[in-house]
Structures are given as C-alpha cells and as structure tokens.
Amino acid sequence: MPNKHILIVEDEPKLADILSKYLAQAEFTSHCVHDGAEAEPAFKQQQPALILLDLMLPNVDGIEICRRIRAYSTVPIVMITAKVEEVDRLLGLEIGADDYICKPYSPKEVVARVKAILRRVSLDEQGKLSETESKLKLDEETLFVSFLGEQISLTHVEFMLLKAMYGRPCRIYSRDALMDHIYDGSHIVSDRTIDSHIKNIRKKLSSIAPQQEFIHSVYGAGYKFEAQQKKA
Incomplete structure (x- = not known):
C-alpha cells in the first residue's frame, strides 16, 4: 500500500483542521503540529509521505525546518506562505522545497497539489517519465x-x-x-x-x-x- 500520510505543520489550528478534513475526504491520513519545535520530532515519528509546512511558525520557522529535514530526507515538502516575495528562496536549491502554496488558498487546490506531487514522486521512484x-x-x-x-x-x-x-x-x-x-x-x-x-x-x-x-x-x-x- 502506498504511504498516504501527510504531516501538517501549521500554527493556526482552524486551518490545520480544515486541511486535515479535506485530505481525509481524499483518503489521506494526517497528523497536525502547531509549533515549529515539534515539526522535526513529529516527522521522524510519523514518517509521512509529504509535509505541508507553514513558513511562519513559533520557535522554529518553516525554512529552518525544511533545511534540517533536507539534510537527511527527500520527502516532498510543500511550503505554505503569505509572503509571495519569499517564493524564490523557498524553491531555491539551498532550501529544497518541492512546491509552494500562497495564503489564502483553496483546500481543494492543496489536495490537488498533494496528489500531483505524490504521483510524480511515484514515477520518480519507478524511474519513469510520462x-x-x-x-x-x-x-x-x-x-x-x-x-x-x-x-x-x-x-x-x-x-x-x-x-x-x-x-x-x-x-x-x-x-x-x-x-x-x-x-x-x-x-x-x-x-x-x-x-x-x-x-x-x-x-x-x-x-x-x-x-x-x-x-x-x-x-x-x-x-x-x-x-x-x-x-x-
């Protein structure tokens, strides 16, 4: 069975809950954390297929979390940001994010992005292009x-x-x-x-x-x- 577990790192509980519900409708499971300091331990414990990672978080920001996880994992990371001017940095090779979503966003769009990225990862793992x-x-x-x-x-x-x-x-x-x-x-x-x-x-x-x-x-x-x- 393919891994369909998503880690949501979002400091606004209502947004995290909405994402979790939409993902559940698309047959994904999810786990939410609201503090940047909890993100990396949750990642190691949960072993998700993909991370939805907010940029602005208490204690440890999304860029630092992405940088740390990229040091040992290639799991897809989708950055969520309200700062359009940050996009180039988020997607730069030195950060290693796979995609970004700007707030305000449609939860349906987020689910569609998650599906598309995981399809692409599956193809990459099989060594196939379309x-x-x-x-x-x-x-x-x-x-x-x-x-x-x-x-x-x-x-x-x-x-x-x-x-x-x-x-x-x-x-x-x-x-x-x-x-x-x-x-x-x-x-x-x-x-x-x-x-x-x-x-x-x-x-x-x-x-x-x-x-x-x-x-x-x-x-x-x-x-x-x-x-x-x-x-x-």
Whole structure:
C-alpha cells in the first residue's frame, strides 16, 4: 500500500483542521503540529509521505525546518506562505522545497497539489517519465535534443537548463535555482537572462514538437518541465 500520510505543520489550528478534513475526504491520513519545535520530532515519528509546512511558525520557522529535514530526507515538502516575495528562496536549491502554496488558498487546490506531487514522486521512484516525456531525448555529448525523429541543437546553457528541469518533471524551479545550475558564482546575470534562454528553448522545442508544450511558467515562482498537449 502506498504511504498516504501527510504531516501538517501549521500554527493556526482552524486551518490545520480544515486541511486535515479535506485530505481525509481524499483518503489521506494526517497528523497536525502547531509549533515549529515539534515539526522535526513529529516527522521522524510519523514518517509521512509529504509535509505541508507553514513558513511562519513559533520557535522554529518553516525554512529552518525544511533545511534540517533536507539534510537527511527527500520527502516532498510543500511550503505554505503569505509572503509571495519569499517564493524564490523557498524553491531555491539551498532550501529544497518541492512546491509552494500562497495564503489564502483553496483546500481543494492543496489536495490537488498533494496528489500531483505524490504521483510524480511515484514515477520518480519507478524511474519513469510520462510516455510523451520519454520520447524527448537529450544527448549531452552533442547538445542535440530529439523528439520522434526530429532533432534540434541547443547551446550549452540552453541544454543545461533543459536538462535540470527534465530531470525532475513537475518540480518548480525558481530563476535563482536555475542560475545555480548553469553559472558559477563568478557570473553576474539578471533573472531576465533565464527568461531569454527559456524563450529560445521553447521556440526550438516547438519546431520539433509543435503540438506539445514542455516548459511552463509558474507565476511568481519560475518554471517547470511537464509535457502537455497545446490547447487549440
């Protein structure tokens, strides 16, 4: 049986209770803690499939809790925040959060995000991409990308950007996280440099897979790789 247990770390008991009830309707079990100092002991005891982790908590904040747990576990962590400006930090490689949700949120959306992340984790554990995604082939030696026999050439930076996202389908990468993948600390580049590279990659991918959209913008957060049929 798959693990369907969720740890909710939320200092507002009413919000935690609402999330717990909605998760129960979707056949998840859950455990709630309301103090940051209790989060890590609860995680070790409960062994959840995923953590819903509020940013602002008493005693130990969500970023510190995420950092501590990431030191020894890859369990999916979804940060819950009222601070949109914190999103880049939350999703940065140095923090290791898998996704974020901004308050106020719809409990139904939270449940949908939980389901989507756990589906993706299940695929990762099986070593599988979706059927469409697996047809996109990356050749690091030549910097060629092919799809159903059609081929394009990427620059080195473009290839490394695509490779980073391709390796973790559905994960949202902030611009800072993507810059960490392609530039060392000596480079000073703008966030918009990433946007420009992404635009070029999309254009090139569209030339070999006109019916597919592989790279998606996530408002206020960054980009993710996921194969989706283009809308007519």
